[in-house]
Amino acid sequence: MSVNLTINGKKVNVPKGTTVLDAAKQAGIFIPTFCHDPEFPRFGACRICVVDIPGMRNLPASCVTEVTEGMEVYTESPAVVEARKTILELLLANHPKDCLTCERNGDCRLQDYAFQYGVKESPFEGEKKNHPLDDSNPYIVRDPNKCILCGRCVSTCNAIPERSVIDFGYRGFNTKIVTGMDLPLAESDCVYCGRCVAVCPVGALTWKPLAGKGRVWEMEKEEVTCTFCDSGCKFNLLKKQGKTIGVVPKSTAVGRPLCLKGRLGLQLKYMDEPALPFIKKDGVFSQVSWAEALNIEEVLAKILKMNNSNEK
Amino acid sequence: MKSLAEVRAKMGEEYKQKFTRARVVVGLGTCGIAAGGDKVMKALQAIVAGRVLDIDVDFTSCIGMCYAEPTVEVALPGEASVIYGDVNPENVIRLIDEHVIGKKPVEDMAILQIVENGAKAYEGITLMEDYDFYKMQVRTVTSRLGRTNPESIVDYIATGGYEGLEKILSGMTQQQVIDEIKTSGLRGRGGGGFPTGMKWQFTHNSPGDKKYIVCNADEGDPGAFMDRSVLEGDPHSVLEGMIIAGYAIGADEGYIYVRAEYPLAIHRLNLAIAQAEEIGMLGENILDTGFNFKLRIKAGAGAFVCGEETALLTSIEGNRGMPRVRPPFPAVKGLWEKPTNLNNVETYANVPFIIRKGGEWYASMGTEKSKGSKVFCLTGKIKNTGLVEVPMGISVRDIIYKVGGGIQDDKKFKAVQAGGPSGGCLPEEKLDLPVDYDSLNAAGAIMGSGGLVVMDETTCMVDVARFFLNFTQAESCGKCTPCREGTKRMLETLTRICEGTGKPEDIETLERMGRVITKTALCGLGQTCANPILSTMRYFKDEYLAHINDKRCPAGACTELLTFVIDKEKCNGCGKCARSCPAGAITGEKKMPHEIDITKCIKCGACLAGCKFDAIYKA
Ligand SMILES: Cc1cc2nc3c(=O)[nH]c(=O)nc-3n(C[C@H](O)[C@H](O)[C@H](O)COP(=O)(O)O)c2cc1C
Ligand code: SF4
Ligand code: SF4
Ligand code: SF4
Ligand code: FES
Numbered sequence: 001m002s003v004n005l006t007i008n009g010k011k012v013n014v015p016k017g018t019t020v021l022d023a024a025k026q027a028g029i030f031i032p033t034f035c036h037d038p039e040f041p042r043f044g045a046c047r048i049c050v051v052d053i054p055g056m057r058n059l060p061a062s063c064v065t066e067v068t069e070g071m072e073v074y075t076e077s078p079a080v081v082e083a084r085k086t087i088l089e090l091l092l093a094n095h096p097k098d099c100l101t102c103e104r105n106g107d108c109r110l111q112d113y114a115f116q117y118g119v120k121e122s123p124f125e126g127e128k129k130n131h132p133l134d135d136s137n138p139y140i141v142r143d144p145n146k147c148i149l150c151g152r153c154v155s156t157c158n159a160i161p162e163r164s165v166i167d168f169g170y171r172g173f174n175t176k177i178v179t180g181m182d183l184p185l186a187e188s189d190c191v192y193c194g195r196c197v198a199v200c201p202v203g204a205l206t207w208k209p210l211a212g213k214g215r216v217w218e219m220e221k222e223e224v225t226c227t228f229c230d231s232g233c234k235f236n237l238l239k240k241q242g243k244t245i246g247v248v249p250k251s252t253a254v255g256r257p258l259c260l261k262g263r264l265g266l267q268l269k270y271m272d273e274p275a276l277p278f279i280k281k282d283g284v285f286s287q288v289s290w291a292e293a294l295n296i297e298e299v300l301a302k303i304l305k306m307n308n309s310n311e312k
Numbered sequence: 313m314k315s316l317a318e319v320r321a322k323m324g325e326e327y328k329q330k331f332t333r334a335r336v337v338v339g340l341g342t343c344g345i346a347a348g349g350d351k352v353m354k355a356l357q358a359i360v361a362g363r364v365l366d367i368d369v370d371f372t373s374c375i376g377m378c379y380a381e382p383t384v385e386v387a388l389p390g391e392a393s394v395i396y397g398d399v400n401p402e403n404v405i406r407l408i409d410e411h412v413i414g415k416k417p418v419e420d421m422a423i424l425q426i427v428e429n430g431a432k433a434y435e436g437i438t439l440m441e442d443y444d445f446y447k448m449q450v451r452t453v454t455s456r457l458g459r460t461n462p463e464s465i466v467d468y469i470a471t472g473g474y475e476g477l478e479k480i481l482s483g484m485t486q487q488q489v490i491d492e493i494k495t496s497g498l499r500g501r502g503g504g505g506f507p508t509g510m511k512w513q514f515t516h517n518s519p520g521d522k523k524y525i526v527c528n529a530d531e532g533d534p535g536a537f538m539d540r541s542v543l544e545g546d547p548h549s550v551l552e553g554m555i556i557a558g559y560a561i562g563a564d565e566g567y568i569y570v571r572a573e574y575p576l577a578i579h580r581l582n583l584a585i586a587q588a589e590e591i592g593m594l595g596e597n598i599l600d601t602g603f604n605f606k607l608r609i610k611a612g613a614g615a616f617v618c619g620e621e622t623a624l625l626t627s628i629e630g631n632r633g634m635p636r637v638r639p640p641f642p643a644v645k646g647l648w649e650k651p652t653n654l655n656n657v658e659t660y661a662n663v664p665f666i667i668r669k670g671g672e673w674y675a676s677m678g679t680e681k682s683k684g685s686k687v688f689c690l691t692g693k694i695k696n697t698g699l700v701e702v703p704m705g706i707s708v709r710d711i712i713y714k715v716g717g718g719i720q721d722d723k724k725f726k727a728v729q730a731g732g733p734s735g736g737c738l739p740e741e742k743l744d745l746p747v748d749y750d751s752l753n754a755a756g757a758i759m760g761s762g763g764l765v766v767m768d769e770t771t772c773m774v775d776v777a778r779f780f781l782n783f784t785q786a787e788s789c790g791k792c793t794p795c796r797e798g799t800k801r802m803l804e805t806l807t808r809i810c811e812g813t814g815k816p817e818d819i820e821t822l823e824r825m826g827r828v829i830t831k832t833a834l835c836g837l838g839q840t841c842a843n844p845i846l847s848t849m850r851y852f853k854d855e856y857l858a859h860i861n862d863k864r865c866p867a868g869a870c871t872e873l874l875t876f877v878i879d880k881e882k883c884n885g886c887g888k889c890a891r892s893c894p895a896g897a898i899t900g901e902k903k904m905p906h907e908i909d910i911t912k913c914i915k916c917g918a919c920l921a922g923c924k925f926d927a928i929y930k931a
Binding site for chain 2: 050079093094171172173
């Protein structure tokens, strides 16, 4: 069954059950989103994607509203623009303004939309959240002050059954993404797979090993598939001036655990100057040999032994 | 089908026995206990045991007159029941000596008398139906409150309990039950006022072999206690309503979500569930009809947002109580994705009465679109604070002045806040509005769960808006941006206005924020959080302007904007003010008018409270 509707006056025909957001996308009309994740739809939290649908009481979120026959949608009506600007102002009022040195500068949705809607400053002066930076571990830096609480990291982490390391904590203005007992990541059950980093739309979650190594527009990406197990997770090699400077997980699709071992293995394989890895031993991180990190000491020993005996 | 006849006959006999002895009954709802009802109870028990008197000492729940707690009822066989107020462990002895033993009611402590079952009335004591507080009330949902022992299934069954359930199980189809509720015109008492029959129909029609019934007993509104009173006073009526709903929609399991801060309600519900199971009204094969229904209690941790239906279901499922996107509605995908019917405590409590007496009977009360009666909590600056049940359509003025007895200390009425944090404030000129869902909505307030907070001339309306915003911003679940960030900024703006640093553009900012948050928030909490601001700006804009432009609080409530002034004419220089001022801001010669140094004044008000000559005032 298909449904006919108009978006900004443009006729669109989409299958029943399509969301307004997807219908707009098919019609080539852009609607901003923060929390929407095609892998985990229907969260509907950030409200930046609201649209105007005459006859509806409020401005519904396009990512969770299904199209209906004859629906009229306006994605940039004055009410929508006012709402989006206000939401952006509210987010900026509670956000550090250090874009210049932020790892995500140039690759940040908050920055993009602020530019698009001409929001330079926030008219709201008041309390700002002031959480400590969490760089307790060698892989992921968490800056809760840059977090816009879109919840994508939570959904993606919880999608791997035995993980579920993070969730929303506290209430109201104090709401924060937390680990169990609100511990630093290093003391939690986090396995540093980086699913959360891969989906974060702003600079709240960044890669520690990549810190200061480059801007997004300086880097080329090359997709590789991990072959360590049969999940077939996709990774991007990040290259700057012909050198591979990092390996980051790409899609967080269902069934892709994106483990640390896979990423480390790919780093060893592809990076020009891979730094020694860290693993957690008895609860503390220590730098170890590649063989130990990849848990292949025995295999390696055997290979070496066989190589030696073959050579004889 | 098995009949309840035998149980009913047996319990009826047991119940009648009660009235063959002198009875003294203490009101032990949470409010009664807080006022010292349990101490009165202990004193009574000690007297009766000490003197070996043949008196039945019993307890009940709150009869509604919270203003007169602790209340005690005394009844002699064949005579009217007399309700006494403000009883304490010292004066309770008079009730025994004079009324029980001396057979003469204690007139100076008596509030009213209830004449039932051919009993004899006393002279000189007001009848309940003539007593102002009750004159305009109709007691349906509250009919057992303060009248029966809520921990006794005997009392429940002897007063018509479980007749509704028996009636539907002895031949009504699911559809007939739903139709009866539709005929009654009952609308949800949890706030939204959605037609209950229609909701049941949706859940009934939703495909699925497993369905749930959920009772929303979260009651998070500040100043509201009607659900608690019903749970504490008549827990079986809620169970019966839920079982009937379960039959009607095809559910075999139900949950009651009660806030953990209601331990007495939870205790009485647990007792009621065990009693109902024992006589076979709950559990497997109810009355041998093959209908199974089991009930569990889930204690919520007291987050306001957990009253929102999807957050409540998420919480029962064991997750953080954050609202989910609707649709799908719970009727289609609710608890564990199964069709679920969720109603409020008062909504379910109405059901057994409707089934017993018929939908037509219920629909004969109220207005065209709001049927029946509604329980309200009267609080604030009103003489008779308490729980009242009035027919829909009565005017707000009648509730406040006739039922509530008017404003405390004969001050001037200023506004009434209806509907809790999602509601709004109504000014004097809206007092003649009939109480029904649609009129209140149109005036910018809501029925909500039924809290009515009365405010007098000493209340500052900007401060009231700030109070509610403080509540919602602390209770926002934090999931959606407009509510989480927006309530904080609105609160900060209101605070600045109250402190005298508001700017003219704040009015426009508040209006815009209200507009955007209302239209974009994910759940009802955010969608309504601006109502207290918008309604006070609608009716009391001049107060906002006075704060912003003249740095003045017309009600004299915002401390930062006050100055304390000494009236030179009235001051005779006694010096009491100077001695009571902790900041040393008052000086003056003996017998000469004193002066306040406003730079030193910390606005504590000690001088004003101390002056015997009314020479100090706030300006
Ligand atoms: C923030 C919020 C809090 C709520 N709190 C309650 C509550 O404490 N009790 C209640 O019955 N309904 C509450 N509601 C309304 C419920 O979501 C729901 O509409 C109601 O329980 C449905 O029952 P009814 O149809 O019998 O009214 C609340 C709604 C919101 C948005
Ligand atoms: S997260 Fe985005 S908006 Fe925030 S500082 Fe970084 S670049 Fe700027
Ligand atoms: S850390 Fe990033 S992904 Fe997670 S909630 Fe914050 S902004 Fe969203
Ligand atoms: S409106 Fe408030 S309470 Fe409701 S989902 Fe949004 S943040 Fe949570
Ligand atoms: S993208 Fe739609 S609500 Fe966040």
